[in-house]
Amino acid sequence: MIAEDLACQELVELVTDYLEGALAPCRRARFEQHLAACPFCVTYVEQIRQIITTASAVAPQRLSPAAQQRLLRAFRGWHSLEPPPPHESG
Numbered sequence: 415m416i417a418e419d420l421a422c423q424e425l426v427e428l429v430t431d432y433l434e435g436a437l438a439p440c441r442r443a444r445f446e447q448h449l450a451a452c453p454f455c456v457t458y459v460e461q462i463r464q465i466i467t468t469a470s471a472v473a474p475q476r477l478s479p480a481a482q483q484r485l486l487r488a489f490r491g492w493h494s495l496e497p498p499p500p501h502e503s504g
């Protein structure tokens with residue numbers, strides 16, 4: 415049993431630091447531990463990675479507070495994503 419699991423909400427708040435390599439090793443380990451157990455957050459991190467890559471291509475600076483707020487809003491929408499439809503056989 416994991417004593418201190420990282421909540422999805424916490425992960426969202428750390429994702430930009432994680433992608434920028436700014437997380438402390440202990441936090442990074444916990445972050446990746448959560449990713450290993452939470453495929454939803456894996457998808458989310460990949461989405462944010464692409465957003466940051468696109469944003470940094472336009473403006474080579476750190477994300478503005480407004481941009482980070484948009485990411486947090488995106489997270490709220492992401493949490494309401496429906497699971498993929500079941501496979502149909504036949």
Ligand SMILES: [Zn+2]
Pocket residue numbers: 421422425448452454455
């Ligand atoms: Zn999660």
